[in-house]
Amino acid sequence: MVTTKMNRQPTTVDMELGSGIAAFESRQFSIATGLLSPLANAGDPQAQYRMAIMAQNGLGMHENHPLAFEYMKAAAEAGLDIAQHGLGFMYMEGECTERDAARAVHWFTKAAEQGLPGSQTTLAMMYEEGRGVEKDPETAAKWYRMAGFETP
Secondary structure, three states: OOOOOOOOOOOHHHHHHHHHHHHHHOOOHHHHHHHHHHHHHOOOHHHHHHHHHHHHHOOOOOOOHHHHHHHHHHHHHOOOHHHHHHHHHHHHHOOOOOOOHHHHHHHHHHHHHOOOHHHHHHHHHHHHHOOOOOOOHHHHHHHHHHOOOOOO
């Protein structure tokens, strides 16, 4: 019998992740930290992303920018679109790491290619302004269209 995510029984890890995400979303950050930290350290991208947000902003723990960057980068490298956007933002704004517009473009592109409208829009603006890339109105227009905006 083939077991898929759709028909398998939830594991303890699934339940801990679900509980950790629920605690995060209900702003119970100390509980979320306790549940998500072991999962993030074990390599779960969803847990890593949320731990990055909490470490960056001092939610349920002391603010820790190096840890926030480490978790966000790990989740982004694992392919989590929202983490790719978050890492792009960190590089664009110089939050938790050095400002690097070219690296920001790299990560926004990865998230935009997965269909994340916020990344598509940010990428369009970067091409429009020439931040991290050469100014390219045609590429900017393409990303704006993909994000659902009308372009002239």
